[in-house]
Amino acid sequence: MRTPSIYSQDDPISAALQPASDETETERKARLEQEAEAKRISEEIDEELRLERERIKRSKGDVKLLLLGQAESGKSTLQKQFQLMYKPHTLEQERASWRTVVYFNVVHSIKHILNVLEAWDDGLEDEIADMDDSASIAPFTSRHIITMSEQPSPSTSLTSSPHTATNGLPSSPPRSEAIEEAARVQNGAVPIAPIRRRLTSLVAADKQLADRLSGGITVSGSGKGGVFVRSGWQARAIENALGRVKRNKRTSTDADTKPSRESISTSENADDALVQEVGRLLESSKEDIQILWSHPTVKALMTKRKLKLDEWSEFFLSHITRVAAPDYIPTTDDILHARIQTMGVAEHVFDVNIHGKSVAWHLYDVGGARGQRHTWVPYFDDANAIIFVAPVSAFDQYLEEDPRTNRIDDSLQLFTQICSNALLKNVHLVLFLNKTDLLKNKIDAGVRVRKYITSFGERSNDYETVIQYFRAHFLQVHRRNNENRRVLYTHFTSVVDTKTTQRIIGNVRDSIFRGYLQSAALV
Ligand SMILES: Nc1nc2c(ncn2[C@@H]2O[C@H](COP(=O)(O)OP(=O)(O)OP(=O)(O)O)[C@@H](O)[C@H]2O)c(=O)[nH]1
Ligand SMILES: [Mg+2]
Structure with missing residues (x-):
């Protein structure tokens, strides 16, 4: 008698897949093993799908915040400030890497x-x-x-x-x-x-x-x-290093390749x-x-x-x-x-507490180089808020990907696309005019804006005039692409400065929450 298998007698496809009647004992064993393995994989996939469905269901009430902007604008640095504010221990764990x-x-x-x-x-x-x-x-x-x-x-x-x-x-x-x-x-x-x-x-x-x-x-x-x-x-760097340290310990007698101390912490192992x-x-x-x-x-x-x-x-x-x-x-x-370019989209989850409510915030830090921008679109669908980061110090710089394009120009073009994107029309919009510290340094060093941005004309080459000039351009883009009459929240930032950035993050959090609570009809 055959051991019951996954094949059904009634199903014509199953009938076609039935084992041959002259199957040997070894073949039968191999087949049963394969069937068991196929069943295990199928159950594993079902379980993954179930978890994913649950995750999506659970994340319905979460806030999804996208950090957008060209390469080098400061998105990942801003993400680190969020991490420092809401999950400082994780930054501690990765410090050595x-x-x-x-x-x-x-x-x-x-x-x-x-x-x-x-x-x-x-x-x-x-x-x-x-x-x-x-x-x-x-x-x-x-x-x-x-x-x-x-x-x-x-x-x-x-x-x-x-x-x-x-x-x-x-x-x-x-x-x-x-x-x-x-x-x-x-x-x-x-x-x-x-x-x-x-x-x-x-x-x-x-x-x-x-x-x-x-x-x-x-x-x-x-x-x-x-x-x-x-x-x-x-x-991965920590895992990699741990693997290497272990391998070195096993295989090498060279003192130089061994960790210098007997008891070293995980981070030091990186x-x-x-x-x-x-x-x-x-x-x-x-x-x-x-x-x-x-x-x-x-x-x-x-x-x-x-x-x-x-x-x-x-x-x-x-x-x-x-x-x-x-x-x-x-x-x-x-x-x-520290500078390292983001590839694709990196998700970071933080529990944000406000008025006694804890809400999970999903922060999506994207790669800003032109070749990376297509990876943003799948995240537009259910985004609640965007922080668009534009580096205003970059008026005298050109894109790495396209050396003919001025960086401010690229930022304005990108901001136009974001403001006019139909998928994003209800998203809470925040603009960070970033790298203001570097802008000040450049202006103080005598770099003239007019040389790179001819429309700046005869205006005074001082910090206040320059930053207001750039701000006006971004506001104009927003005004021209604002059918829904949404508010644009603008901040002058230097995201390497922890104190001021964390204060601004607090403001942004409050304004996003107000919009979030209204749209969730919780107030
Ligand atoms: N001085 C100064 N440096 C900044 C500021 N914002 C970012 N930086 C630096 O600029 C570099 C680039 O910043 P990132 O945060 O990596 O840029 P990004 O937008 O994530 O770039 P991609 O991942 O390539 O899209 C880093 O070395 C940062 O430390 C700022 O406001 N002031
Ligand atoms: Mg980055």
């Missing part, structure tokens, strides 16, 4: 500076020679060494072939040369060629750090060589051989990095805007002594300044 990002930001910035210096050395001398104050630019390569009092020793360990450390990176250079040159930097005439050579090992870590963060995924359009990460990368090696390289290179960062040639190229550094590069290079310390753990301020 941000070390990899900070190291990547530093290494990538150094690589960029050296590349620009090299390009200048290769072909831009004439252009620089035309600069009015080119005399103040110090020489930086072997071909240009003229004013230094003493030539660097040609026989450093890095002029010979560098040896290789445990993780495949060349080992750190000796520090004597760097210290010697630190003394000479006062003259503003330190040659950069030996510094470049000594930083070779550190710069070589750029790609490995990028791969570590992105999990090897390259996204077209990441022009500056930035890294795109998917939601949950911090947890550190692996690569990150430790980069930490060591940074520590031994910090004088060189300082010399490079304060080098008159670098400063002159920056003043002349031949070398453009991102805000996070300047932030971390200015704090290099702290960042390159052997026991470095990122501060909250460091985490807020």
Whole structure:
């Protein structure tokens, strides 16, 4: 007699699928195993569907808030401020994993500076020679060494072939040369060629750090060589590192690859051989990095805007002594300044308490680069609110994805699309005119808006006039696309500033709640 199976005698399809009458005992066993496995998978899918249905049912009363805006506008930084306010312990748990990002930001910035210096050395001398104050630019390569009092020793360990450390990176250079040159930097005439050579090992870590963060995924359009990460990368970084630490413990006898302390916390475990090696390289290179960062040639190229550094590069290079310390753990301020590009849409859930009511807020932090924007649309359907983040300091910058498009222009176009989108017509709309601190710095440094935005005309180039001018443009876009006569809540922000941002988040929360309660007919 056959063991009862999933096949039904009445169903013609089942009949066709019936086992052959001459089935052997081994075949029968294999078939039953397959059937059991198919049943298990089917039940698993049913259970997943049931949970999803429940989740959707439960989330009916939740608030869904989208953070929208172009790349680098500050969406993820704002998300971190929400996290700091409503789930600070989770930021604590991931603190150590941000070390990899900070190291990547530093290494990538150094690589960029050296590349620009090299390009200048290769072909831009004439252009620089035309600069009015080119005399103040110090020489930086072997071909240009003229004013230094003493030539660097040609026989450093890095002029010979560098040896290789445990993780495949060349080992750190000796520090004597760097210290010697630190003394000479006062003259503003330190040659950069030996510094470049000594930083070779550190710069070589750029790609490995990028791969570590992105999990090897390259996204077209990441022009500056930035890294795109998917939601949950911090947890994966910790898991990854734990796996690596365990593997290293099992397989290696090399003391360097083992964790330095016996009992280390989970967050400290988010550190692996690569990150430790980069930490060591940074520590031994910090004088060189300082010399490079304060080098008159670098400063002159920056003043002349031949070398453009991102805000996070300047932030971390200015704090290099702290960042390159052997026991470095990122501060909250460091985490807020660290830069990593969002890929797709990352969901963060917070329990928000207001007037004794606890409501789950789903915050959707999206990737803002043009190639990422198609991923936003599925979230428009049931969104309650949007915070549109527009970086007003970006008036003199162009899109990475399309270098002909001015960033303010792109923000205005994007805001037009959001305001006029039919799916979003009832959504509570908040506008953050962000990076006001950087806008102030630019205006104070004498950057003229008119040069980049001709319509600014003869207006006074002061902060108040400029910010009101940009605000008026966004308000105009809103007015022209406002059939439903909804209110636009506008805030001037600098989302790296925790105190003011958290106050603004409080205001936004209250205004969203008012609208939410009204629409839910609970008042
Ligand atoms: N000084 C300053 N820096 C800011 C401000 N807002 C964001 N930043 C920095 O700008 C960089 C980019 O910010 P992110 O929050 O990563 O930008 P994003 O909008 O999430 O970018 P994508 O994920 O690519 O869409 C980070 O290094 C932030 O620290 C601000 O108001 N002031
Ligand atoms: Mg982001």
